[in-house]
Amino acid sequence: MDNSLIIALDFASGREVENFLKPFEGRELFVKIGMELFYQEGPSIVYQLKELGHRIFLDLKLHDIPNTVKSAMKGLARLQCDLVNVHASGGKEMMQAALEGLEAGTAAGGERPECIAVTQLTSTSQEQMNQEQLIHVSLQESVLHYATLTKDAGLDGVVCSVWEAGVIRENLGNSFLTVCPGIRRPEDHPQDQKRIATPELARCSGVSAIVVGRSITKSRDPLKSYQQWMEVWKGVNK
Secondary structure (H helix, E strand, O other): OOOEEEEEOOOOOHHHHHHHHHHHOOOOOEEEEOHHHHHHHOHHHHHHHHHOOOEEEEEEEEOOOHHHHHHHHHHHHOOOOOEEEEEHHHOHHHHHHHHHHHHHHOOOOOOOOEEEEEOOOOOOOHHHHHHHOOOOOOHHHHHHHHHHHHHHOOOOEEEOOHHHHHHHHHHHOOOOEEEEOOEOOOOOOOOOOOOOEOHHHHHHOOOOEEEEOHHHHOOOOHHHHHHHHHHHHHOOOO
């Protein structure tokens, strides 16, 4: 997982994904399948991408009562994704149930998917969290609290912004995964994200993986954009 660049396949159909991936033929990528794509195509899109050799982050952000999440994760484990997630706000018991489901659904001798928890969405601001969620601490405190709860539940890491990744590593160790969306280059539009950061800052902050979507998927030359992002992310252009 260390230093992974995950491409967010935020497309509405499998055909769009197929067209996007044509220039990448022969390359093994780490891709994210979110709700938009999975709800349209179902498990078949996972099977198709696994057959092409890609690693998959199935980003469904499960959040329900523990038994429901356990059953859902048992089914998702059979898809043999590499990474899945839940919402940390579902609580410790729910997160533990998610792990139980993944372990139960993983074939004997197989490796269970890594499981991480969303702390605070990168589209959430301090003001929004305080006023709408009625959480009256700083965003950093809230994210670290959720991350600590996630580690206590036995999960592998969290989704957070780059701005909280450092304090999470300091408190919970380097092996605890920090997967960070909201990554933008200076010339990119922030779009619906609030807590954004550059790939250079993400690298210097020691995050485990970054998630990049429209800067690559909406590019006129996706392969070239991906290569440029990789160079910056890996520090080739330091």
